[in-house]
Amino acid sequence: MAAAERIAVFGAGAIGCYVGGAWAAAGLPVTLIGRDRIGADIAAHGLRLSDQDGWNADVPGIAFSSDPAALADADIIALTVKATGVEEAARSIAAHARPGTSVISFQNGVSSPDRLRALLPEFDIVAGMVPYNVIPLGPGRWHRASFGDITATRTPVSERLAAAIGERPGLIRLNDDMTGIAWGKLLFNLNNAINALSGTTIRDELRQRPFRRVMAATMREELAMLRAAGIEPAKVGAVPPRLLPATIDTPDWLFHNLFLRIQKVDPKARGSMAADFDAGRTSEVDFLNGEVVALAERLGRTAPVNAAIVRLVKDAEAGGRKTWTGADLVRAVGLH
Ligand SMILES: NC(=O)C1=CN([C@@H]2O[C@H](COP(=O)(O)OP(=O)(O)OC[C@H]3O[C@@H](n4cnc5c(N)ncnc54)[C@H](OP(=O)(O)O)[C@@H]3O)[C@@H](O)[C@H]2O)C=CC1
Numbered sequence: 001m002a003a004a005e006r007i008a009v010f011g012a013g014a015i016g017c018y019v020g021g022a023w024a025a026a027g028l029p030v031t032l033i034g035r036d037r038i039g040a041d042i043a044a045h046g047l048r049l050s051d052q053d054g055w056n057a058d059v060p061g062i063a064f065s066s067d068p069a070a071l072a073d074a075d076i077i078a079l080t081v082k083a084t085g086v087e088e089a090a091r092s093i094a095a096h097a098r099p100g101t102s103v104i105s106f107q108n109g110v111s112s113p114d115r116l117r118a119l120l121p122e123f124d125i126v127a128g129m130v131p132y133n134v135i136p137l138g139p140g141r142w143h144r145a146s147f148g149d150i151t152a153t154r155t156p157v158s159e160r161l162a163a164a165i166g167e168r169p170g171l172i173r174l175n176d177d178m179t180g181i182a183w184g185k186l187l188f189n190l191n192n193a194i195n196a197l198s199g200t201t202i203r204d205e206l207r208q209r210p211f212r213r214v215m216a217a218t219m220r221e222e223l224a225m226l227r228a229a230g231i232e233p234a235k236v237g238a239v240p241p242r243l244l245p246a247t248i249d250t251p252d253w254l255f256h257n258l259f260l261r262i263q264k265v266d267p268k269a270r271g272s273m274a275a276d277f278d279a280g281r282t283s284e285v286d287f288l289n290g291e292v293v294a295l296a297e298r299l300g301r302t303a304p305v306n307a308a309i310v311r312l313v314k315d316a317e318a319g320g321r322k323t324w325t326g327a328d329l330v331r332a333v334g335l336h
């Protein structure tokens, strides 16, 4: 990457602070753009990162702005707002950033790159995917709580960015099949809603077979729709996509000794939707389970378990029941 190429990480939250901070720790010129509360947290406590491999880094003096006008200086924009924030973010990019700038879309779900292309026709939209979970560990501290490498479409800009990061934390692998990657990642993110509704950590949730039954059922629906649509999900994680439901929906003794050991989920990890539940924000469910329901509709079919999950999340957002036991959730989504 040319020394002058400056990176704005737009949407400094869990992913933005961890990934942008890791790139800054690798020596790249990064400005985080986000809300005042995050800027105040970094100003008071600094930015400290850690991961499951024992990596720890202080990122002193990282540039932070809560003014989207800071986008004007960017040569590359890493967009790390939630999928629900893409329209607002696109308006700021259109107003402040230079046309032609590459915008790497790191939202979960399958539709953000195309939404951005429609909203920002003069920008170079690059699909990205973050496989790992990031959690706050206290003031100024962000921790990578599971494994995997970021993936992005291979373009001249992403190639230069990946080369500049090298093999250091925050590293990027390039891939020409980001559609497959996005649908492959969505299989895991169907659990974000189940995790939020469980009210507990991912590890504790996955230890309970009823929650796994619901998760496997949402995955089976996605896989059935993808088969009907002729879309091949890519492998994201240790298990091939088509084997995931059977791997998840196994007796406790097998699951605990096999899957949980291989995936090594940090005991504190919680899915990103749980943070939205805590903060009373509208969640990304329409962009996760809702995408399976929408694909089913386009195919003239139904995805009843994912549709039930969308309903339960929206009900919780509107003040209804927020915390479910596995057994109650199994019944509520129509599994017996
Ligand atoms: N957290 C995780 O472990 C993972 C998350 N992802 C995906 O990455 C994406 C980002 O998730 P995550 O980091 O958890 O989200 P966060 O909510 O933690 O971070 C996004 C931040 O951007 C801020 N923001 C939103 N819009 C703007 C704006 N226009 N200007 C300035 N700041 C803005 C938000 O503030 P406010 O809330 O006030 O709007 C929030 O602080 C999501 O699509 C998620 O699904 C992928 C893998 C793992």
Ligand SMILES: CC(C)(CO)C(=O)C(=O)O
Pocket (backbone or CB within 6 Å): 108, 130, 131, 132, 133, 134, 146, 188, 189, 192, 202, 270, 271, 272, 273
């Ligand atoms: C890494 C994973 C799958 C963890 O749930 C995630 O993408 C999220 O929390 O949004």
